[in-house]
Ligand SMILES: CC(=O)N[C@H]1[C@@H](OP(=O)(O)OP(=O)(O)OC[C@H]2O[C@@H](n3ccc(=O)[nH]c3=O)[C@H](O)[C@@H]2O)O[C@H](CO)[C@@H](O)[C@@H]1O
């Protein structure tokens with residue numbers, strides 16, 4: 001398995017391009033199942049999760065033509081002949097559940113493996129099921145699979161018990177081909193949902209209210225092909241900002257979407273970063289030791305749970321004590337014990353972490369346990385004195401495109417050590 005070897009202590013300087021958003025691209029690829037026409041996508045990030053999704057769609061019969069270098073993918077779902085997402089793919093990527101709504105809406109049938117628990121929490125999909133049942137689907141759980149059938153889905157008024165991002169996306173996609181009007185109350189407002197809704201509307205769907213907590217979808221008989229550019233990854237961008245916050249320096253992010261990053265930019269400003277933004281760029285200058293900056297994760301537009309570990313890494317070397325509350329996932333502090341191995345001082349009480357900033361971390365061998373935990377360890381390694389080895393970086397490759405190359409271009413001393421494949 002690959003590892004990253006980092007020698008800390010170098011400031012970051014220069015320009016870096018932000019990739020397309022993983023969490024927008026994944027539902028958008030699944031939306032190809034809604035039509036027999038071609039979808040033509042650009043700014044698709046070069047990530048392992050994209051490869052997994054294309055394999056998943058491919059084994060259903062979707063034709064995909066990907067140019068990884070150019071970041072383009074053409075998809076055509078005319079020849080779909082297998083309405084199933086098997087466990088061996090779903091277990092590596094929970095977002096596979098996003099094929100459920102589109103398959104059911106277009107083909108009246110779907111068999112999708114239940115994802116199971118993962119490092120950050122249980123992550124059930126009961127709200128996806130509840131919403132589809134409200135639209136008239138008959139759903140049973142058989143041998144670890146969600147088995148769903150519906151002649152034609154019917155519009156319904158659905159209020160999810162909690163705000164769920166992929167739940168909102170699955171139901172929104174299903175509703176585009178349902179008979180009549182669907183109203184999603186308590187809908188998620190993440191920018192990736194807006195991006196998906198824009199693509200669907202370009203395909204002929206009639207969706208309004210995306211970006212608010214009430215989305216209204218008037219079902220249509222058929223969707224058609226479209227072209228779409230995936231929005232910039234606000235989490236990748238935020239990760240680079242935390243990195244420069246920890247090392248000091250001056251970087252400019254290109255192809256970014258600062259308009260989607262309000263809570264992250266506010267917190268980094270509070271930490272002492274000078275931030276300037278244009279429509280699609282962010283310049284970040286850090287000239288001081290970070291100030292401790294507490295926060296609570298919440299649904300958009302609140303502070304994103306996907307940035308919690310990275311901002312915690314910054315707080316480990318901040319001046320002062322910060323209180324960090326994780327409100328979305330019950331087990332998203334797996335990075336804490338690894339940060340502590342590097343000299344961080346962190347106490348956990350339930351879903352609260354109290355971080356007492358230290359002057360300096362010291363490099364160590366650490367283990368990545370999930371995607372954003374991995375990113376936090378890279379940030380810690382960049383700021384630490386001496387050498388850090390981050391093991392099990394397959395998590396990182398799920399969600400960051402060429403992270404070490406991008407950081408090296410900013411002056412970091414970071415190398416990938418290629419291991420034997422598992
Ligand atoms: C591919 C993708 O976009 N992943 C993102 C998505 O994950 P994902 O869509 O899986 O996360 P959700 O928004 O659904 O989860 C929010 C909370 O609701 C709970 N829940 C959710 C659905 C359900 O049916 N029942 C239930 O109890 C979850 O366990 C969690 O505690 O949003 C998360 C929260 O911003 C992000 O961390 C992930 O990066």
Ligand SMILES: C=C(OP(=O)(O)O)C(=O)O
Nearest residue numbers: 023094095306371372399
């Ligand atoms: C948790 C994440 O992703 P996923 O939902 O794909 O596991 C993430 O992007 O941080």
